[in-house]
Amino acid sequence: MDHFGFRDGVLHAEDVPLPAIAAAVGTPVYVYSAATLRRHARVFKAALSGLPRVHLAYAIKANPNLAVLRLMANEGYGADVVSAGEMKRALAAGMAASAIVFSGVGKTEGELAAALDAGIGQFNLELEEEGEVLARLAVTRGMRAPAVLRVNPDVDAGTHAKISTGRKQNKFGVPIDQAPAMYARLAALPGLDLRGVALHIGSQLADLAPLEAAFGRIGELVRALRGAGHRVERVDLGGGLGVPYRADDVLPTPADYGAMVARATAGWDVELQFEPGRVIAGNAGVLLTRVIWVKPGPENVEGVHPYVIVDAAMNDLARPALYDAWHDFIAVEPTSARMVANIAGPVCESGDTFAMGRDIDAVRNGDLAVFRTAGAYGATMASTYNSRALVPEVLVDGDRYAVVADRVSPEALIAAERVPEWL
Ligand code: PLP
Secondary structure (H helix, E strand, C coil): CCCEEEECCEEEECCEEHHHHHHHHCCCEEEEEHHHHHHHHHHHHHHCCCCCCEEEEEECCCCCCHHHHHHHHHCCCEEEECCHHHHHHHHHCCCCHHHEEECCCCCCHHHHHHHHHHCCCEEEECCHHHHHHHHHHHHHCCCCEEEEEEEECCCCCCCCHHHECCCCCCCCCEEHHHHHHHHHHHHCCCCEEEEEEECCCECCECCCHHHHHHHHHHHHHHHHHHHCCCCCCEEECCCCECCCCCCCCCCCCHHHHHHHHHHHCCCCCCEEEECCCHHHHHHHEEEEEEEEEEECCCCCCCCCCCEEEECCCCCCCCHHHHHCCCCCEEECCCCCCEEEEEEECCCCCCCCEEEEEEEEECCCCCCEEEECCCCCCCHHHCCCHHHCCECCEEEEECCEEEEEECCECHHHHHHCCCCCCCC
């Protein structure tokens, strides 16, 4: 459930009419609902409340805006980060270093050192050499780095290939059959405090069965490691729970997920960690855009439709171009009229197309509309391709709102570039 809805025929974010934001901030602009973010954070937490020991680390890659991070910190969440930049954001938003988990398949030595110096709570190791480097860096600082070993369980998550991470051909984690020997070697390093294992098999999972299968494999691994005399105190179960992108999508709920986790992990006697991203932020945001043109197609050609050219583009919302992702498109002040159209942005690529042959609210030049479910993997993937401004972000909370990320103008981008004097 989210807090975007119609009042007197006008789409609102909570109590704020979207035309008011468009008038004040311009378009395109991401609009987030604080009430929705809080609700998702609480529903997810409540779904896991029956488990004995839980640490929640919001996967900030989904939406790393500082205001969103502050809100999540206020809800008692730590952060899952995958770069020094994300770590800096989590710290800047007020998250405790000890509540931050550092994931990521390519952490540099500089990033590992910075995270050690910051006092990060957990390193999720992706390969044995990374553990050796981390141990060496920790020894030189007189520390023992808290770490878990990320395991690749070789389970097909049944999601889009580009967001599937738990098959043996994916770059993530160490092969599960090699994990026991690697764990033994890493546990023996004086600079490492190896506390357990981690996994994350993919994102936008619409079915819990692959997760349950993966958790089953991790359970066997935990038993094997303990059988070999190792200490296993933590298991990081990653993120991945999918969200409905279409009104009629039926997805497992956080409660379904919590029940499955309780079943799959019964008797593990560990602290369970979770890294939810999309399920928190996805439906808490929309991308507000204005129709520039409705461009008629060739007449009387079967299957050819007009193009609705909006002022948002693939550089603002990359998911359709990257993953053929679906985002519902609805008018901010719809009439009852409908049209079948293609929806595209101004970028000079045919891939800058949000939908083809879609039945949508009828729109005209100048109308406002939104792409729904854009709160996760939206603004954070934005670029300035075609020298377009970097898209701004707004957070609504009840009847107030704030610009929480400025539109970064082409002038500002140009100011960061140099023409060498020898040209
Ligand atoms: N944890 C890790 C290691 C990830 O790579 C990701 C994203 O792919 C997540 C958590 C968050 O996934 P999601 O947004 O699907 O919950």
